[in-house]
Amino acid sequence: MNTIQIKEILKQGEGLNTEFKETSNNLPSNLFETVCSFLNTDGGIILLGVADNARITGINPDKIDQLMTELANLSNNPQKLEVPYLLFPKKIEIDGKFVIALQVPLSSQLHKTGGKIFLRSEDGDYHIKGMEQLAGIINRKLSLFSEQRTQRFVTVDDLKPELFDKARRLIHSYNSHHPWIRLSNEELLRIGGFFNNDPETGKEHLTLAAVLLFGNDIIIQRSVPAYKIDCLLRHHDLDRYDDRLTIRTNLIDAYDLMMEFVEKHINDPFYLEGDMRISLRDKIFREAISNIISHRDYISASPGRLILYKDKAVLDNPCTQHFFGEITLNNLQPYSHNPTICKFMIQLGRFDELGSGVRNINKYLPLYSKGAKPTFKENGQLFVLTLPFTNRNTPPVTPPVAPPVTPPVKKLLELLAEFGESGSSTLRDQLNLKDRTYVREAFINPALEQKLIERTIPDKPNSRLQKYRLTELGKKYTGEIK
Numbered sequence: 477m478n479t480i481q482i483k484e485i486l487k488q489g490e491g492l493n494t495e496f497k498e499t500s501n502n503l504p505s506n507l508f509e510t511v512c513s514f515l516n517t518d519g520g521i522i523l524l525g526v527a528d529n530a531r532i533t534g535i536n537p538d539k540i541d542q543l544m545t546e547l548a549n550l551s552n553n554p555q556k557l558e559v560p561y562l563l564f565p566k567k568i569e570i571d572g573k574f575v576i577a578l579q580v581p582l583s584s585q586l587h588k589t590g591g592k593i594f595l596r597s598e599d600g601d602y603h604i605k606g607m608e609q610l611a612g613i614i615n616r617k618l619s620l621f622s623e624q625r626t627q628r629f630v631t632v633d634d635l636k637p638e639l640f641d642k643a644r645r646l647i648h649s650y651n652s653h654h655p656w657i658r659l660s661n662e663e664l665l666r667i668g669g670f671f672n673n674d675p676e677t678g679k680e681h682l683t684l685a686a687v688l689l690f691g692n693d694i695i696i697q698r699s700v701p702a703y704k705i706d707c708l709l710r711h712h713d714l715d716r717y718d719d720r721l722t723i724r725t726n727l728i729d730a731y732d733l734m735m736e737f738v739e740k741h742i743n744d745p746f747y748l749e750g751d752m753r754i755s756l757r758d759k760i761f762r763e764a765i766s767n768i769i770s771h772r773d774y775i776s777a778s779p780g781r782l783i784l785y786k787d788k789a790v791l792d793n794p795c796t797q798h799f800f801g802e803i804t805l806n807n808l809q810p811y812s813h814n815p816t817i818c819k820f821m822i823q824l825g826r827f828d829e830l831g832s833g834v835r836n837i838n839k840y841l842p843l844y845s846k847g848a849k850p851t852f853k854e855n856g857q858l859f860v861l862t863l864p865f866t867n868r869n870t871p872p873v874t875p876p877v878a879p880p881v882t883p884p885v886k887k888l889l890e891l892l893a894e895f896g897e898s899g900s901s902t903l904r905d906q907l908n909l910k911d912r913t914y915v916r917e918a919f920i921n922p923a924l925e926q927k928l929i930e931r932t933i934p935d936k937p938n939s940r941l942q943k944y945r946l947t948e949l950g951k952k953y954t955g956e957i958k
Contacts, residue, residue, distance in 0.1 A: 482568055482577060485521055486530045492598055493520035498527045501539050503546060508557060508589040509601045514580035515561055515587045517596035524565075525575040534573030541567075544576060552655055552667070558588045559669050561819065562656075584624045584685075584815045585669050622775045623688070623814045626674040626681035627699055632662055635682075635690040639728055640664060643689075643824060646728075650825030665690075668823075669816045685816040688727050688774060697724065702777040705730060705768070705793075707737040709784050727769055727817065731826055734765045734782055741784050746949070747843065753926065756844040763833040764791050764861055766826060767852075770818045771795045771859045778858075788864045795859040803834060803852035837863070881926065881953070888919045889928060889946065893954040897932055897943045920944065928953060 490496055493514070497504045504524070514520040524543070525535040535543065544565045550556045551563040566577045586593065594601045640661045647654045656664060665671060670686035673679065687699045696703060709719035721737050723730045735758075744757040768780050773794045780793035795813055821827040828836070837850045841863060848864040881889070891906050892898060898906070904915050923929040928950035932943040946954065 495522045496526040498533050500536050509594050512587045512589040513594040513596040513601040515583040519582040522578040532573050559585050623685040625684045630682045639690045646824040668820050705780040707782045711786050759840040763836045767833045768793050771813045792860040884918045885923045889954050892946050897945045899943045
């Protein structure tokens with residue numbers, strides 16, 4: 477969400493998916509009625525600090541950080557929002573005034589606030605009371621979101637404890653103060669929305685989303701026998717493949733396996749964004765793989781596929797059609813086919829906000845492959861993303877003026893340029909430092925990660941004979957330093 481998007485929303489005014497709330501120092505008393513109605517209906521955008529007529533009144537700059545923290549905490553509080561749905565407000569400055577933008581997706585679950593269920597209409601938020609309306613909401617969500625189907629035969633004990641540990645590590649690395657880090661496995665499942673009441677029995681069970689994220693491979697295949705992701709390399713053998721990886725495991729590991737397949741077969745040119753080196757390949761495929769996971773209809777018999785050709789990459793998977801035709805930046809209407817899975821992946825740092833995939837791929841693909849434009853399409857029951865690789869072997873790069881390295885790495889490069897291959901003990905002596913851990917973490921590891929230095933014995937990283945030397949990129953950098 478940025479200034480341009482906010483101004484466009486202000487031009488369109490309030491509607492079924494847009495709500496303005498004028499406030500300066502406090503959260504509006506009816507804010508969570510709108511949050512609840514958006515979660516239960518079709519999602520939407522809430523702008524705080526904006527009057528009903530779209531005039532920006534602004535939020536007190538001294539209060540804005542406090543309000544954002546309070547909003548995030550309340551969305552994660554089952555006493556305020558039942559079931560919790562952790563939201564991430566954004567502070568945006570427009571014409572010298574601050575507003576808070578809150579993107580609320582359509583949820584696959586039923587949410588209450590103050591013990592009441594709210595829906596959204598053109599006239600605003602309204603409280604539903606009749607059982608007929610309630611049943612209609614539940615049936616609609618179950619038909620749209622297969623991830624919420626209950627799995628009667630699965631218990632918490634059937635899930636893999638190591639996946640919960642991995643999830644906590646990812647959450648911690650993404651946000652060290654995240655409120656979910658210290659939760660037990662069952663608490664994590666509850667706050668993540670992985671329990672649902674069976675419509676036939678009324679009893680509470682784990683959902684398909686829980687099985688897909690945390691289940692072992694046997695449980696996953698029992699729940700969704702047709703689920704698989706095919707990763708294919710088709711450079712020479714276009715009828716079959718040159719390399720293949722078939723994935724039938726949990727989605728947390730599946731994401732890593734797909735990224736590893738891409739890293740194995742797709743080059744990653746040097747590129748500077750400002751004075752920071754970024755991986756264009758990772759920027760593009762992180763979003764592309766996120767799309768194939770979040771858009772998937774997991775009860776379909778068709779597989780998801782990642783196919784790498786010489787001149788393009790194609791990612792497709794079965795989906796419940798929401799949009800018809802090609803999706804562009806101009807007609808983008810963010811919609812998650814698996815909101816619970818998507819929400820949890822956001823906490824892991826694997827996904828960004830809804831709609832980020834279309835925007836970021838359109839931003840970074842032309843930088844990776846000159847003149848290339850991605851296409852996003854929903855055709856029938858299939859979502860297809862095509863990434864052309866125009867002149868892929870010589871992608872445009874920004875020439876480095878100076879190495880984007882820390883002072884310790886710069887010093888390490890200078891020493892290796894002067895003395896040649898050196899072991900870690902020699903480097904410590906040259907640096908006049910005794911702390912092995914500090915030298916490894918501040919000097920050696922960052923230089924290895926940036927491919928500025930390499931090990932002389934790469935197959936045995938812990939060998940006592942191990943030494944380090946400059947790579948071609950490192951030599952280039954030291955030349956520029958001099």
